[in-house]
Amino acid sequence: MELLSPVWPAATASRPAKTRPRALSGIRIALVDDNLDIPFTTHLETLLTERTGAKVRRLVKPSGTAPSPPALLDDAAASDVAVVGIGL
């Protein structure tokens, strides 16, 4: 008996991981703001900037409960480090 699979084959290719930075000072950090707890995210942005000496760029998602738009992901990927999730 022949049946058809209900799923797509698993993806085999994955993006190569970036090299981990040795220190945070002077590097570019993308802070993906999930547009939920704005005061908390602002506080985190200040701490990251003041304590690490990194250049922090805040990228704001349109919604905290929907995926980031592709352009925002590309923007975050251009940094050395990206903070992509903040637990509440």
Next chain:
Amino acid sequence: MDLVSERLNVEDYDEAVELFYERGWTDGLPIVLPTRRRVEAMIAASLRDPQHSLGAVPPKGGPATIEKLAINAVMGGCLPEHFPVVIAAMQAMLEPTHNLNGVLQTTHMCVSLVIVNGPIARRLGFNSRDGVFGNGYRANAAVGRAVRLALWNLGGAFPWDTDKSTLSHPGEYAFCIAEEEEDNPWRPLHVERGCPDGSDAVTVFACEAPHSVFCYGTPEEMLHVLTDSMCALGNNNVHVLGQTLVTLNPLNAEEFARRGWSKADIRHYLWEHARRRLADVRACGVVHEQFRKMERDAGRYPHRYDLDNPTTRLPVTATPDDIHIVVAGGRSYFAAVLPGWGGFGGFAVTRRIEWSS
């Protein structure tokens, strides 16, 4: 017919069912076997190219091609004539307004309900009367399950993985009703939402399981109990607004209409009266308070409500139009309220059922 799905060779039904369990391709129940003959009949009923994709199903992004949807529809027990309903439901769920990605992964227990409207509901045997949210009707069960299996196999939000719902509800197996349109004094849901009279459509709305409302009497008495049921402090909507579905039974609807109440009148009354004092809402705790402030800071909670005054009466939706009303169920004492996810998504989307490409 050119199909691209992997072929699986099995000896018999038992081996097939166990294979689908082993590979995690079913929801916990056995399936109807997706043979090539059954799948081709399903695709033929859609009059669409098997490789046409309706979009990527979140969170893992598997394309919802007609072929893959047909395979999952067979597994769920659909007949070919059910398939256009499954397609329309998937199209509606993939609209950004519904935020399917969030619905499938939230810790909240909402599940996307499929509401079928139009002559097709009666023609295909969808239940809209006694036991409407329950079992016993192939169309409700098979279409509801086909949609869930497609989300399972193409989107891949599994409860041990990225489906973070901490409780969920039984509608995750199948959650599909039809609106009662014959024993109903008002325009049906899909016509209210812009579809032509006599057309077929589905509306999807992510909501909790039905909350029973002992609802019988004069319009004022029915509204009294409905408003109380809609603003229980456990609902997300009380804290961050959102949308709510109210299911009135045909006897309720008849009594309202006989006394001159339109659906718009009811919706407006419910919006005005299903409210809680800020002091009561604040007593729920600081986490609830934080969510409300978060929504206010993000511009999603209207500033017209004074959140510093404990006597402010907070609504459960931003507007009366966020209260959806359908007529369904048995002529009885019982209505139902199905609160949504709050302001985060799962909002109602209506899509016409198309009978050709």
